[in-house]
Amino acid sequence: xxxxxxxxxxxxxxxxxxxxxAACAHYPKNQPLAEPAALSYDFSRFxxxxxxxxxxxxxxxxxxxxxxACLSYGVLKELxxxxxxGTDRSVLEEVxxxxxxxxxxxxxxxxxxxxxxxxxxxxxxxxxxxxxGELAGKVLNPYNWFRxxxxxxxxxxxxxxLYDQTVFESASxxxxxxxxxxxxxxxxxxxxxxxxxxxxxxxxxxxxxxxxGSYPVSRAVAASSAFPFLLSPISLVNYAKPAxxxxxxxxxDALEDYWNNKRTYYEVYNNYIYAEPQGHAxxxxxxxxxxxxxxxxxxxxxxxxxxxxxxxxxxxxxxxxRFLAIVVNSKAENPAKIDQKESPPGLMxxxxxxxxxxxxxxxxxxxxxxxxxxxxxxxxxxxxxxxxQIINAKCSNNFKIPxxxxxxxxxxxxxxxxxxxxxxxxxxxxxxRKYYNELPTTFYLPDDQVDNLITVGGWLLNENPDxxxxxxxx
Amino acid sequence: MAFLIVRLAEIENRQDITDxxxxxxxxxxxxxxxxxxxxxxxxxxxGTTNQTVELASGTHTITLGPPKDFTPKKMQIVLKETTxxxxxxxxxxxx
Numbered sequence: 148x149x150x151x152x153x154x155x156x157x158x159x160x161x162x163x164x165x166x167x168x169a170a171c172a173h174y175p176k177n178q179p180l181a182e183p184a185a186l187s188y189d190f191s192r193f194x195x196x197x198x199x200x201x202x203x204x205x206x207x208x209x210x211x212x213x214x215x216a217c218l219s220y221g222v223l224k225e226l227x228x229x230x231x232x233g234t235d236r237s238v239l240e241e242v243x244x245x246x247x248x249x250x251x252x253x254x255x256x257x258x259x260x261x262x263x264x265x266x267x268x269x270x271x272x273x274x275x276x277x278x279x280g281e282l283a284g285k286v287l288n289p290y291n292w293f294r295x296x297x298x299x300x301x302x303x304x305x306x307x308x309l310y311d312q313t314v315f316e317s318a319s320x321x322x323x324x325x326x327x328x329x330x331x332x333x334x335x336x337x338x339x340x341x342x343x344x345x346x347x348x349x350x351x352x353x354x355x356x357x358x359x360g361s362y363p364v365s366r367a368v369a370a371s372s373a374f375p376f377l378l379s380p381i382s383l384v385n386y387a388k389p390a391x392x393x394x395x396x397x398x399x400d401a402l403e404d405y406w407n408n409k410r411t412y413y414e415v416y417n418n419y420i421y422a423e424p425q426g427h428a429x430x431x432x433x434x435x436x437x438x439x440x441x442x443x444x445x446x447x448x449x450x451x452x453x454x455x456x457x458x459x460x461x462x463x464x465x466x467x468x469r470f471l472a473i474v475v476n477s478k479a480e481n482p483a484k485i486d487q488k489e490s491p492p493g494l495m496x497x498x499x500x501x502x503x504x505x506x507x508x509x510x511x512x513x514x515x516x517x518x519x520x521x522x523x524x525x526x527x528x529x530x531x532x533x534x535x536q537i538i539n540a541k542c543s544n545n546f547k548i549p550x551x552x553x554x555x556x557x558x559x560x561x562x563x564x565x566x567x568x569x570x571x572x573x574x575x576x577x578x579x580r581k582y583y584n585e586l587p588t589t590f591y592l593p594d595d596q597v598d599n600l601i602t603v604g605g606w607l608l609n610e611n612p613d614x615x616x617x618x619x620x621x
Numbered sequence: 622m623a624f625l626i627v628r629l630a631e632i633e634n635r636q637d638i639t640d641x642x643x644x645x646x647x648x649x650x651x652x653x654x655x656x657x658x659x660x661x662x663x664x665x666x667x668g669t670t671n672q673t674v675e676l677a678s679g680t681h682t683i684t685l686g687p688p689k690d691f692t693p694k695k696m697q698i699v700l701k702e703t704t705x706x707x708x709x710x711x712x713x714x715x716x
Contacts, residue, residue: 395663531705534706549626549673551673
């Protein structure tokens, strides 16, 4: 009887502790914006090093778990080893913007925070670790069962804690803002409500009346890589806006563009519903998931900068002389051999295909749209020159066509994907395409696969015709 | 993308057009395009006047850099259906 009483006390105490832990468990909230002061974590403030604009290099790191993190790391490593012809600077030193999704966010964020240190310790700190195993260990820890019982704490918060403690050293966006040194990092996630792209930058946080400064980089990376079903969404609070807050002129113009430019209209409208005067009451929270749901390449953020934001302004001001976009796309083939059997695929396969097919098609189109936009600029520059030559030859009035703002820029898009690899191994240390295409999307890969991906990242860069042209025309 | 050219202009010569009764029915105005000024579109510096600027199609609010000796003070336009050799032309007048 006494033994039972002791057991009952233990059980009661444990339950009480459990309830206390569960009651205290809450995800770390984003902080409200005290006043609409000058932007802090915004590309316009990232002007170091000097003359950074002349050779303007942007990079997009796609999703794809550790496979994506390794491939983008391999490309970074090769950029560091590649000198700009006639200079002692590496191409890596010229990188101005890195836009990342999911697995690619780990590499991008680590490089933005710690610079060249990535080449000393990132492999051991992240690439060669069994992150998903460690996460599973956290979920199985009884202490965390109680925390997970709270409706305000979920698996993604455990993941963010793990990344914060073991990878990103508790760094917040203030650390990046204070550096103000390029590359400017854009971590992309997806707003589950609209399926719209959400970027972890100061202008985006302002729509939520929130200050990005104190927000942990690890939580942004966790949101960016919150793969549906395996991980839960990251939540943000939409606060009432401080006195004096108003939409920029550019955003106000865009809201009038429903019939003129729907792309611009929706880009702003999707934020406006949070930023409007009663937005915080109508939409008090935002839930974010894997950036791949909106754009699995990370190129949309760069597209927006190019079309209507800072890159456009720099081109028109004549600051950019050459522009290189490096797209690191670690898309792999779905291993399901559905065309090998007469019987139709099962529910799981159909479900997986349904979830990823449109994503893959959209990713392909995103890259192609970007390439076409860049090609159009080159064509416009040529058209203008050709017209002037015809006028000079046929007319005697010395008429000069007004020059194009920014002049003759050299533009290149290096699209790095496993599809660029031949079926047969093309070089020592490089395997045939099938090998890379069959690597799974997980947060653990054996060391040899990690090494192979890093090596092929460098090979893909060096073999890319546009990257070769960028170097030869430098 | 779409193309825009903004001018800061001054009237160089103005000739009224009259009908048979001597009523003024219009005017022939010759403008002189002035020096390059900084161009601000949606609050961002987008180069200068007298050059063709590439922008997203759609609504834009345009103004010029200092001195503020022009009219109107700002202009809202809808930019579309242009090419690099036939940009939309917008004119501010010096006062």
